Amino acid sequence: MSFVFGPVPSRRLGVSLGVDIVPRKYCTLDCIYCEVCKTDKLTVSRQDFYDTNEIIEDVKKIYSKIKENIDVVTITGSGEPTLNKSFDVIVKKLKTFVYHPIALLTNSTLFYDNKVRQQAMVFDIIVPSLDAADTKTFQMINKPAKEINFHNMINGLVDFSKSYRGKLFVEVLLIKGVNDSLSHLTKLADIISSLKYDVIQLNTAFRPTAYKNVQRLSDAELLDVAFFFQKRGLKVEPVKNFISKNIQDNDKEELFEKMLHMRPLSETDIVELFGESFLKKVKDDNKFQFFTYQQETFFKKF
Ligand code: SF4
Numbered sequence: 001m002s003f004v005f006g007p008v009p010s011r012r013l014g015v016s017l018g019v020d021i022v023p024r025k026y027c028t029l030d031c032i033y034c035e036v037c038k039t040d041k042l043t044v045s046r047q048d049f050y051d052t053n054e055i056i057e058d059v060k061k062i063y064s065k066i067k068e069n070i071d072v073v074t075i076t077g078s079g080e081p082t083l084n085k086s087f088d089v090i091v092k093k094l095k096t097f098v099y100h101p102i103a104l105l106t107n108s109t110l111f112y113d114n115k116v117r118q119q120a121m122v123f124d125i126i127v128p129s130l131d132a133a134d135t136k137t138f139q140m141i142n143k144p145a146k147e148i149n150f151h152n153m154i155n156g157l158v159d160f161s162k163s164y165r166g167k168l169f170v171e172v173l174l175i176k177g178v179n180d181s182l183s184h185l186t187k188l189a190d191i192i193s194s195l196k197y198d199v200i201q202l203n204t205a206f207r208p209t210a211y212k213n214v215q216r217l218s219d220a221e222l223l224d225v226a227f228f229f230q231k232r233g234l235k236v237e238p239v240k241n242f243i244s245k246n247i248q249d250n251d252k253e254e255l256f257e258k259m260l261h262m263r264p265l266s267e268t269d270i271v272e273l274f275g276e277s278f279l280k281k282v283k284d285d286n287k288f289q290f291f292t293y294q295q296e297t298f299f300k301k302f
Contacts, residue, residue, distance in 0.1 A: 003055045004062045005077075006070075013072045013103055013125065019059055019094075020077025021084040022049055028080050028109040030143035031131075032211040033175055036078045039210075044110065044147045046085035056093045063098060072125070073098050076105040083110070088119035101125055109148050111156035121164060127201070128157060129171045131179055133187035141178050154191060161196040168197040174204050174225060176215035185225060189232045201237045202226055220255055223273070252278060257301070260288065264298040 005018045023041070026049070030039035063073070073094065075081045081104060084090070091102055101124035108128035110116040120126060132138035135150040144150075161168055170192060174180045179188070192200060202225060204216040217225070226236045252274050256265075270279045282288060288299040 003050070003058045007066055010072075010074070013074060013127075015070045016072045016074040016103070017059075017063065017066065017070045017100075018074050018076050019055065019090075020079075021055060021075060021081050021087060021090060022077060022079040024078040026079040026083050027107070028083065028145050028148060029107050030210070031107075031173075032141055032143065032178070032209060032214050033173060033205040034210040035207045037210050039143075041079070042143075042145050043083070044145050046083050046110070048086055049084055052086055052090050052093065055090055059094060060097060067098075067100070070100060072101050072103050074103045074105060075123075080107055080109070082106055082116050082120070088122045091122045095122075103127065105129075107142070108157050109144060109153050111160050112149065112152035113156070117156060117160045120160065121166075123166055125167045125169065126164065127169045127171050129173060130157070130188070130192065131173050131175075133179075133184055133191050137179050137184060141175060158194050164196070168195070170195065170197050170200045172200055172202055174202065174217050174222065176217055176221075180217060180221070180225065182228075185228060186232075189229055189234055192229075192234055193232070197235070199235045199237050200229060202229075223255075227269070256282070260299065260301045264291075264300040266296045266298050268296065270299070 003020055005020060007015045007017050010016045025036060025039050026041040026043060027039045028042070028044050030042055059073070075087065075091065081087055087104075094102060102122075103125035104120065104123045105127045106120075106129070108130065111120070111128070131141050132150070138144060138150045172188065172192075179185075202222055204222055205214050206216060229236045256270070256274060256278070265273075267279060270282060282299060288301060290297050290299050292298070
C-alpha cells in the first residue's frame with residue numbers, strides 16, 4: 001500500500017506531497033462538510049496503525065524523484081493524523097532526508113492532550129481548523145466524538161500556540177446558516193484573537209460534502225467575512241490573493257456588485273481587491289453613487 005499522494009497544488013502551502021498516516025476515516029470528528037465521506041470510525045483512541053518504517057520507505061522512494069518540484073511535505077489524509085500515536089517519530093525520521101518544511105493539517109481536537117501538544121512541536125507548519133466558537137455550533141458542524149470537550153480543546157490550542165515556534169495558519173471553514181452569523185463570527189474572532197497565529201485562511205464547502213444540504217458561502221460573502229475579521233484586527237490571508245486565485249477577470253464586475261449590495265466599498269478596498277484599473281473603470285462607468293466618510297471615498301449602489 002502507498003502512504004503518499006500528490007504532489008498536489010494547495011492554496012495554502014504551495015505544491016505539496018501528502019503523507020497519509022491514518023486509515024481512511026479514522027477521525028475524532030464527523031464534519032458535515034467533509035470531502036472524504038461520513039466518519040465511520042469516530043474515535044479518540046490513538047494507535048500505531050502502521051509500521052513507521054514502511055511509511056518512511058514509501059516517502060523516501062517518491063520524494064527522491066519529485067523533490068525538485070514541491071514546496072512542502074504535508075502530513076494529512078483521509079482522517080485525523082494526530083490519531084497516529086507515533087506521528088512525531090515519523091516526522092523526525094522524515095527530517096533525516098526531507099529538506100522541505102513539513103506541515104500538519106489537523107482538526108486540533110486532540111490538542112487538549114499535553115502529550116499531543118508536545119509531539120506537534122516537531123512540525124514546521126501547522127494548519128489547525130477551527131470552525132466553531134461554542135459547543136452548540138461545534139456539535140452542529142463538526143459532530144465530535146463524545147469524549148471531546150470543546151473548551152478543553154480550545155484551551156489546549158491556545159496554550160500550544162503560545163509555545164509553538166513554527167508557523168500556525170488557522171483554517172476557518174464557513175457553512176451558510178451554521179457558523180456564519182454575525183454573533184458567531186464575533187465569538188470566533190475573539191477566540192482566534194487569543195491565539196498566537198500567523199494568518200487565518202477562510203474556506204467554505206467548495207466540493208461535494210459528506211452530509212446533504214450543506215451550503216457554501218458565495219465568494220462575496222466569504223470576502224465580507226474576511227473584511228469583518230480584518231476590521232477586528234485579525235490577520236486574514238490577503239484578500240487580494242484570495243481574489244486573484246479564485247476570481248476570473250470577467251467575474252470581477254459581478255462580484256463587485258454583489259459586495260456593494262452588502263455594504264459600501266472604499267477606494268482602498270476596491271484597489272486591494274480588484275486593482276487600480278478596476279477602480280478607474282468604476283469611476284468612468286459612473287454607475288455607482290459615492291460619498292465621503294472620514295476623508296475616504298466610498299461607492300454604493302444607486
Ligand atoms: S476533521 Fe477532516 S477528515 Fe475528519 S471529518 Fe472533519 S473534514 Fe473530515
